[in-house]
Amino acid sequence: xxxxxxxxxxxxxxxxxxxxxxxxxxxxxxxxxxxxxxxxxxxxxxxxxxxxxxxxxxxxxxxxxxxxxxxxxxxxxxxxxxxxxxxxxxxxxxxxxxxxxxxxxxxxxxxxxxxxxxxxxxxxxx
Amino acid sequence: xxxxxxxxxxxxxxxxxxxxxxxxxxxxxxxxxxxxxxxxxxxxxxxxxxxxxxxxxxxxxxxxxxxxxxxxxxxxxxxxxxxxxxxxxxxxxxxxxxxxxxxxxxxxxxxxxxxxxxxxxxxxxxxxxxxxxxxxxxxxxxxxxxxxxxxxxxxxxxxxxxxxxxxxxxxxxxxxxxxxxxxxxxxxxxxxxxxxxxxxxxxxxxxxxxxxxxxxxxxxxxxxxxxxxxxxxxxxxxxxxxxxxxxxxxxxxxxxxxxxxxxxxxxxxxxxxxxxxxxxxxxxxxxxxxxxxxxxxxxxxxxxxxxxxxxxxxxxxxxxxxxxxxxxxxxxxxxxxxxxxxxxxxxxxxxxxxxxxxxxxxxxxxxxxxxxxxxxxxxxxxxxxxxxxxxxxxxxxxxxxxxxxxxxxxxxxxxxxxxxxxxxxxxxxxxxxxxxxxxxxxxxxxxxxxxxxxxxxxxxxxxxxxxxxxxxxxxxx
Numbered sequence: 001x002x003x004x005x006x007x008x009x010x011x012x013x014x015x016x017x018x019x020x021x022x023x024x025x026x027x028x029x030x031x032x033x034x035x036x037x038x039x040x041x042x043x044x045x046x047x048x049x050x051x052x053x054x055x056x057x058x059x060x061x062x063x064x065x066x067x068x069x070x071x072x073x074x075x076x077x078x079x080x081x082x083x084x085x086x087x088x089x090x091x092x093x094x095x096x097x098x099x100x101x102x103x104x105x106x107x108x109x110x111x112x113x114x115x116x117x118x119x120x121x122x123x124x125x126x
Numbered sequence: 127x128x129x130x131x132x133x134x135x136x137x138x139x140x141x142x143x144x145x146x147x148x149x150x151x152x153x154x155x156x157x158x159x160x161x162x163x164x165x166x167x168x169x170x171x172x173x174x175x176x177x178x179x180x181x182x183x184x185x186x187x188x189x190x191x192x193x194x195x196x197x198x199x200x201x202x203x204x205x206x207x208x209x210x211x212x213x214x215x216x217x218x219x220x221x222x223x224x225x226x227x228x229x230x231x232x233x234x235x236x237x238x239x240x241x242x243x244x245x246x247x248x249x250x251x252x253x254x255x256x257x258x259x260x261x262x263x264x265x266x267x268x269x270x271x272x273x274x275x276x277x278x279x280x281x282x283x284x285x286x287x288x289x290x291x292x293x294x295x296x297x298x299x300x301x302x303x304x305x306x307x308x309x310x311x312x313x314x315x316x317x318x319x320x321x322x323x324x325x326x327x328x329x330x331x332x333x334x335x336x337x338x339x340x341x342x343x344x345x346x347x348x349x350x351x352x353x354x355x356x357x358x359x360x361x362x363x364x365x366x367x368x369x370x371x372x373x374x375x376x377x378x379x380x381x382x383x384x385x386x387x388x389x390x391x392x393x394x395x396x397x398x399x400x401x402x403x404x405x406x407x408x409x410x411x412x413x414x415x416x417x418x419x420x421x422x423x424x425x426x427x428x429x430x431x432x433x434x435x436x437x438x439x440x441x442x443x444x445x446x447x448x449x450x451x452x453x454x455x456x457x458x459x460x461x462x463x464x465x466x467x468x469x470x471x472x473x474x475x476x477x478x479x480x481x482x483x484x485x486x487x488x489x490x491x492x493x494x495x496x497x498x499x500x501x502x503x504x505x506x507x508x509x510x511x512x513x514x515x516x517x518x519x520x521x522x523x524x525x526x527x528x529x530x531x532x533x534x535x536x537x538x539x540x541x542x543x544x545x546x547x548x549x550x551x552x553x554x555x556x557x558x559x560x561x562x563x564x565x566x567x568x569x570x571x572x573x574x575x576x577x578x579x580x581x582x583x584x585x586x587x588x589x590x591x592x593x594x595x596x597x598x599x600x601x602x603x
Contacts, residue, residue, distance in 0.1 A: 002596075002601070003596060004596075028504070028600045029600055029601050030504070054504075056500070056501065056504035057504070057598075057599075057600055057601075058438065058441060058500055058504065058598045060579075061441055061490070061495065061497060061500060061579070061598055062497050062500040062501050062504060063497035063498050063500070063501045064501075065498075065501060088512050089512045090509075090512065101498050101501075102497065102498075103496075103498065105497035105498070107490075107497070107579050108575075108577040108578070108579060109577075
């Protein structure tokens with residue numbers, strides 16, 4: 001695994017203490033990461049879900065997106081998910097894709113952990 | 127052992143050492159290192175100027191010396207950053223320089239300990255006069271002289287301990303070249319190693335031009351094979367290279383077989399180069415610059431020309447330029463077509479110098495390596511399909527030889543003038559864009575960000591770290 005990717009994973013573990021972080025290296029030097037047991041203030045069902053994403057080997061020059069969640073992800077109030085959500089496949093299983101591209105991604109300041117926090121914040125607002 | 131110094135550091139250094147007082151002044155060069163089969167290069171990242179009377183004072187055993195406190199501070203920083211410590215001072219005279227006996231004695235007293243402090247260095251000293259540099263470099267394995275010192279700017283200037291001997295007249299076939307840049311200029315071209323990344327339309331022309339110019343050593347890198355649609359723009363490619371009869375077969379299996387057996391583009395480029403210059407040293411590499419093993423073939427080049435259109439290769443090229451202080455050029459041509467009515471909207475060709483000093487064309491600072499595009503290129507075909515990206519690898523951009531040749535000519539011509547010293551020292555090496563419909567060549571300003579991971583010199587930037595930084599490459603699996 002590329003050293004920058006290892007650092008990103010360490011930062012994710014620090015940023016989300018107490019949560020299970022599952023990591024699987026991918027062939028090019030990047031990694032697949034899944035953070036479990038995330039909560040969304042009872043806005044979504046299931047109440048606790050996971051968010052997965054890949055960190056490519058050219059991180060941090062490369063944006064970290066899209067993110068993926070449980071295929072059954074739905075809003076508790078029954079309203080439709082925002083257009084940035086779509087049903088697709090990831091790593092051989094059906095998932096909900098969350099597309100939040102950072103057009104101003106800055107390799108000097110943006111990180112995978114920060115991006116995940118932004119995605120979670122966005123989900124809580126939508 | 128060779129030193130390389132980007133223009134900004136060279137200006138600072140020369141201005142600090144050679145002043146109106148004509149006295150002796152000192153500084154420390156903080157440097158990275160690159161060890162390759164061509165030798166070891168020390169890469170100047172930063173000039174730390176010693177203040178006269180404070181950091182650089184009359185010595186007890188020699189004329190002047192850096193204070194122990196200054197040496198401790200700077201060498202400590204070098205140890206922390208895993209960089210090399212090179213003290214430098216100036217002598218009088220012109221075209222020839224060497225250390226004094228006092229200088230060498232001070233090295234013998236101080237450098238064994240400094241090697242320990244810096245975890246093996248290398249450490250050492252340089253002495254500079256007008257038009258000459260000598261060096262005494264210490265490593266855990268021995269003591270070495272500096273072969274030459276290279277300043278990379280609009281002119282690539284080499285300094286030696288003493289002026290090189292007169293250049294013998296070159297091959298008479300280069301007579302018309304020599305009338306422009308002399309036998310010395312032709313000799314410099316012969317000694318050059320240039321890497322060409324991408325040997326399709328633009329790159330094949332670059333490779334051919336370099337061979338005709340008399341460049342002695344070319345490394346060509348491309349993973350792709352020739353197909354029939356390449357023939358109108360890859361110089362020297364034939365129907366046989368594309369296995370034309372098979373490629374036209376009605377059978378998909380036969381067509382697929384032809385794609386697997388057609389000649390690699392880089393081998394066509396090697397054939398064309400050897401035809402233009404039979405004695406050329408041409409190393410064709412079937413590979414991708416994004417792979418670490420392939421990128422290693424480029425880090426000791428004297429110049430790199432990028433003629434590919436992927437963001438991943440741009441990122442690696444830009445990193446190598448700044449991390450190894452190698453002048454680079456990116457070329458390209460674009461025909462913008464309206465997707466709805468197929469109307470041609472723009473036609474232009476670009477040649478962009480990417481030089482290893484701030485403000486000199488960093489592709490990252492110019493926003494030419496979008497993080498989102500990099501992300502898309504990192505996906506597997508299955509992921510691309512699942513995540514609904516619409517770009518289809520089988521749908522190619524328009525491309526014609528006339529446009530490709532403009533970008534190629536502009537870049538190779540810039541390199542030629544830099545190497546042979548025909549550009550003024552204050553030349554602004556801005557990108558050139560030829561707008562084919564307006565029939566004008568425009569210059570484009572470059573931008574630089576001090577915090578850039580590649581051209582910036584602050585914090586953890588990769589600038590001039592050489593082998594002591596990591597390239598954004600795929601490691602061998």
